[in-house]
Amino acid sequence: MGKTIFQCCARNSIARLIASAVVGTTLLFAAPGISHAGKITVYTSYEEDELAAFLDAMNKDLPDVEVDVLRLSTGDLRARMLAEADNPKHDVIWGWAATSMVDPRIMEMLEPYSPEGIDKVPARFRDKDGYWFATTGYMGAFCVNNEEMAKDNLAMPSSWQDLIKPEYKGKLVMPNPASSGTGYLHVASILQMMGEEKGWAYLDELDKNMDQYIKSGSKPCNAASAGENAIGISFALRAIKNIDEGYPITMVIPSEGAGHELEANALMKTSQNKEDAKKFLDWTVSKSAEAEYNKWKSIVTMQGRDMPEKFKKAGLPDDISTVLFEVDYAWAAENRDRIIAEWQKRYEK
Template identity: 90%
Template sequence: MNGTIAHRGTFKRAARTAAGLVLGAMLFAGTGGSADAGKITVYTSYEEDELAAFLEAMQADLPDVEVDVLRLSTGDLRARMLAEADNPKHDVIWGWAATAMVDPRIMAMLEPYSPADIDKVPARFRDKDGNWFATTGYMGAFCVNNEEMAKDNLPMPSSWQDLIKPEYEGKLVMPNPASSGTGYLHVASILQMMGEEKGWEYLDALDKNMDQYIKSGSKPCNAASAGEFAIGISFALRAIKNIDEGYPITMVIPSEGAGHELEANALMKTSQNKDDAKKFLDWTVSKNAEAEYNKWKSIVTMQGRDMPEKFKNAGLPDDISTVLFEVDYAWAAENHDRIIAEWQKRYEQ
């Protein structure tokens, strides 16, 4: 997730707009955990605009639960939690990368909890011991510029294997996995689906067709949308938004399956207000929460999702699980530094 500014905001039932919620956030300066009945502290990596919308919907359903929020990027939130490990300051983790959540040091801080409606979330999107569950996430996709493809008489790709064909030489752009979580999910999923030996051989071949690697996960799609490149390796929600805005692109989900990151939720062992923390976590799998997630996220894990029309028009199926590669989140987390070091040695010399 982007951004490193910490915000702490108290959100109540009072009539506030989503914009007001964001504007009302104050710089985080609190100390100590939440001990007051009806008040919890939540750590999250959701983006500020979606966070404000989610919180407003939550307060409409849980008017008696007061929520203090600390919002940080995934890496910064991990660092803060580890620094506070001896005296955690929060009750709930919400919308945080599963590949960060599975760190054994983090897992040791969690208390298993299964919301009443947890069966709506398939087992593949939750910890087998009940330590965490994911309700949202984001997935990889290709953004293919239809005009650029037609100009050069190029065939539409349908898979990762297509992208290493010689006719695509110099036509590709993708995020650098050393700086972009989207870039890393692509690389990690390729190494998992192909095996490391063949995966690195594939990435060597892909590199021959790559014009450049850039820091942002969204910029490859934006660059392809603007006609700067024929194909941008990016993520689905950016493609969906650009298609909805009228850009001449096609979203392609690779036939081998899309790499993805889940945004997970969990209860802290040290929570001083577990009743309200559990009410909050129950809400995160509610129908109203799902309705709000649907407006913002390409992955909403609850079964029976009503897929938004603009998502379907862009090519996302009703059942998102049918197009996702089954990522091993623990493996991706444990091998992150080694994979990035190898990638940089091969492609940044």
């Protein structure tokens, strides 16, 4: 996706600031690498709609902190930060893939910081040395069209193993991991949970039942919702939204555990305004931030989350950790290029 600049401050509404994105771009790059008291620059990969909601809540809680936000997709943001490594232009990373955050070249740019309230975030969702922590994330799930399954008298799948049954031949659609973070989290989690030899053998079998691979993580669920495919391998939040909108689908979380990606936050050691950068990071684990995350995210890592009713109705448990496969983020990051190259060699037609 193309970049979008949001600027948040006490004097303006979010809607007005989104409308003045060009002005925001000028402000962001007018003085690269320089921050002043009360102003910080934040890089993020949150989606535009959720980002606007999060910034609106932050603006109410931190009216004296002005925030310039650059939003790019995960891969584009990674490329930008590496290109700027000798002269970083931001103070904070917010809502960015943990599997990218653990890149040693990125880690070298970070300064450990434990925000006020970090104890609410379990250790599995933060770096052991305090370089990053994740407050949100997204998880894999299957979107299964009830009508298509009934039409062909097919049983509802409950696991990855079910998806390689011969009766599902031509019924599946999945994101391409070379273009989709959701696609990669599925492949990486399968290879981790099964081991690489058995994992690739499984993916060979899964490929036999696949109708198509597509670029987007959400489109497989949309295709299943529309009846174009019986089963879309996608992510939970899209399933929840589509169920809430009345589509005839069931969300299935694979019994082996759902692969997932964390959206992590960190402090840049080159920040020129660490006082306000730390205020911002403190806010990201606040009750106010958590309340807003709850409206948008399938994974909110703070303990004691009050799971939204529509999420529970769609099938998420109150304790999301009980259905997540424990991903090794560093392994997923270190092996990404190799895994994608092997996947493309095997399955791209």
